[in-house]
Amino acid sequence: MRLGWLLLLVLCAPLAADPVPLPLAVPADVYRDYECWLGKRTLATISDYRGPCLRRDVVEVALFQQALIAAGYAHAPQWEIINSYQRTLLELSHGKLPAAATSLWLKDIEATPGLTASRAVLPVGSNLAQLYGREPVAGIPPLTRLQQLSEFRIVSSSQWDTDWQLLKTLPHAELLEANHWKTMVRWVNHGRADLLLAPPLQHDRQHLTVDAIRLAPVPGGMLCLPGSRHFAISQQWPEAEKLRQALDRGLSILEKEGRLQQAYQQAGLMMKTPTLNACD
Numbered sequence: 001m002r003l004g005w006l007l008l009l010v011l012c013a014p015l016a017a018d019p020v021p022l023p024l025a026v027p028a029d030v031y032r033d034y035e036c037w038l039g040k041r042t043l044a045t046i047s048d049y050r051g052p053c054l055r056r057d058v059v060e061v062a063l064f065q066q067a068l069i070a071a072g073y074a075h076a077p078q079w080e081i082i083n084s085y086q087r088t089l090l091e092l093s094h095g096k097l098p099a100a101a102t103s104l105w106l107k108d109i110e111a112t113p114g115l116t117a118s119r120a121v122l123p124v125g126s127n128l129a130q131l132y133g134r135e136p137v138a139g140i141p142p143l144t145r146l147q148q149l150s151e152f153r154i155v156s157s158s159q160w161d162t163d164w165q166l167l168k169t170l171p172h173a174e175l176l177e178a179n180h181w182k183t184m185v186r187w188v189n190h191g192r193a194d195l196l197l198a199p200p201l202q203h204d205r206q207h208l209t210v211d212a213i214r215l216a217p218v219p220g221g222m223l224c225l226p227g228s229r230h231f232a233i234s235q236q237w238p239e240a241e242k243l244r245q246a247l248d249r250g251l252s253i254l255e256k257e258g259r260l261q262q263a264y265q266q267a268g269l270m271m272k273t274p275t276l277n278a279c280d
Contacts, residue, residue: 067250095236
């Protein structure tokens, strides 16, 4: 009898050790580019983050998982596609998902009931954003003063409150609003707007490419966005505190190993780059 029970326990052990699913919010385009970036590599062993399709939110999907791996928190990501920043906050607030795999602004996390924040992944002063335009616009002489922006129509979205509030304070010919990212790209491409704001390119890329549309970075058009970015965790989730502690512990390990900074630098952030506005 004892032998039978022992055999049963041995046979069942691998099943018990399987990581439990962890639903994570991620936009469709980020998930697609994450798969493109990862390719056939094993995520846990990656320390050089360069690769195709790399950008800030893509590298954050990798860092979120690597942090949990480093902390020994067994999980298997279950990707939940949510394309809206505001809906991501809402779904987390209602406890429908435990966390988002890309970072959110701390002020938005703190303003949303039922959310808690991880330690900062992008501290104050490290959140850079680049202005992009069509090739002719991007071929202008380098921007050196904020007042030069008064010649351009800039498109953004009020749903991206940090971007929108900053752009409202800067000179511009007109601040246009579009509700969707791809709409912004099309407006710039068709000449309805001159510029849009997006994360910087990784060092070996020359263009921002969205659905075969190519936009070029405006020389000197780097801005510093105020605030810090963090991973958001739903306090309604049963293991919310355990998840937050594991995430913070893992991020601390990645930071000490230099992998956190390297990942962001290879994605075009945390660089010592001149900006048109002050970083504070």
